[in-house]
Structure formats: C-alpha cells, structure tokens
Amino acid sequence: TLTQAEKAAVVAIWGKIAAQVDALGTESLERLFSSFPQTKTYFPHFDLSQGSAQLHDHGSKVLGAIGEAVKNIDNITGALATLSELHAYILRVDPVNFKLLSHCILCSVAAHFPSDFTPEVHAAWDKFLSKITSVLTEKMFTVHPQTKTYFPHFDLRPDSGHIRCHGMKVVAALGEAVRQIDNISEALSALSNLHAYNLLVDPVNFKARASQGRGESPRGA
Numbered sequence: 001t002l003t004q005a006e007k008a009a010v011v012a013i014w015g016k017i018a019a020q021v022d023a024l025g026t027e028s029l030e031r032l033f034s035s036f037p038q039t040k041t042y043f044p045h046f047d048l049s050q051g052s053a054q055l056h057d058h059g060s061k062v063l064g065a066i067g068e069a070v071k072n073i074d075n076i077t078g079a080l081a082t083l084s085e086l087h088a089y090i091l092r093v094d095p096v097n098f099k100l101l102s103h104c105i106l107c108s109v110a111a112h113f114p115s116d117f118t119p120e121v122h123a124a125w126d127k128f129l130s131k132i133t134s135v136l137t138e139k140m141f142t143v144h145p146q147t148k149t150y151f152p153h154f155d156l157r158p159d160s161g162h163i164r165c166h167g168m169k170v171v172a173a174l175g176e177a178v179r180q181i182d183n184i185s186e187a188l189s190a191l192s193n194l195h196a197y198n199l200l201v202d203p204v205n206f207k208a209r210a211s212q213g214r215g216e217s218p219r220g221a
C-alpha cells in the first residue's frame, strides 16, 4: 500500500497531468505499440497509426481511468472494479502487458514534466501503477476467494510465477481434451485421479473455473 507521502506525490503531479490527459494518453499508447509491438494484437479492430482518432480516444480513456484511481486513491479496487472485470473476463489481457503500459505511462509523464519527476515522485508513481495493475489483473481469486484454500503453498499475487505456471498447465490440459475430444475421459484420466484421490477438490470449484469464459462474463457479453 502507498504511504501518505506517496499518495500526496501521486495526487500532486496528477494536478498537472489532468490538463493534458489526451496528449499523455495518446503518447503512452504510441510508446507502447512502438516499443512492444506484440501488444497491438489486442487491438486488431483499431487504426493504430500515429495520431489516429481511435488511438487518441483510447488514450484519453486509459488516462481517464487512472484519474479515477487518483480521485479514489484510498479505494482503487472499488473505483476500477468494472474495468477489472472487463480486462480479466472479456479482453483477457495477459498481465505482463500491464507492466509494459505502466512503463510507457511513466516515460510519458517523465518526458512532459521533467522537473516534477523526481526520484520520489517516480517511485510513488511506480507503486501507484503497480497497484492499478494488481487491481486490473486479480479477478479469479478475488471473485472466488474460497478457491485460494487449495493453494496454501502458492504465491497468489497477480502474475506470480506460481500462477503463471499453473495457468499454463490448466490450459495445456484443456488443449489435450480438445485434441482427444471423442475420448476426453481417457485423455484426462490421470488428472481425474489426481483431483479426486490426491487433491480432493470439491466439484463446485470446477464450475467457478469454467465460468470464467467469455460466454458467461459478469457483463453478460
């Protein structure tokens, strides 16, 4: 969590950023797409050429959301709840991308306000953007916190090595089931024994996992 001094530093420089939300938002996205072109894959429906109207519009939305987080600095989770659901369930943005965007936002702020961007302000903004990232990427274990009890030995912070590694295993098993779609019981029999006899996972938890799909998103999309 941010200290009072860090919150004050974030709020103070936001006073300046707020007057240039459009320019800074657009620049942050331009930096994102040129330094990390793989992030463009989330925007196949956008015109991403420099200065495009969509880039501009989306940049101001992103920075607008950050402004909401500044206004609600003591309740960022509440302020960004809808956005968190959108990014987790509908857009399915891989958490690594939040680090990349945060970096580009920091660079843009530093470039526009060099004298305000002291090491203290830098550190405070870093922490603030990390907090926003956790809020926007923490949904699975947040919506069904009881599921955490099966993972007492895991680091369950968003984007932890444990979560990424386990997520890949789950998806790989789904892939196996797809490949053997006419023989799913056989394909997953070892996993079935593991979950039933060793892990003793209550079947209700399988529903919670499966309903994270696009079709049953909380927004009903």
Ligand code: HEM
Pocket (backbone or CB within 6 Å): 039, 042, 043, 061, 062, 063, 065, 066, 083, 086, 087, 091, 093, 097, 098, 101, 102, 132, 133, 136
């Ligand atoms: C949509 C904020 C990170 C991909 C949005 C919207 C906002 C937003 C406000 C518009 C929501 C709406 O129209 O209801 C943020 C913030 C971020 C962040 C504050 C982190 C600081 C990311 C990252 C990616 C991403 C890292 C992927 C690289 C998208 C996409 C949309 C979207 C694809 C939908 C665009 C559209 O079709 O209109 N985001 N976002 N976001 N975001 Fe993010």
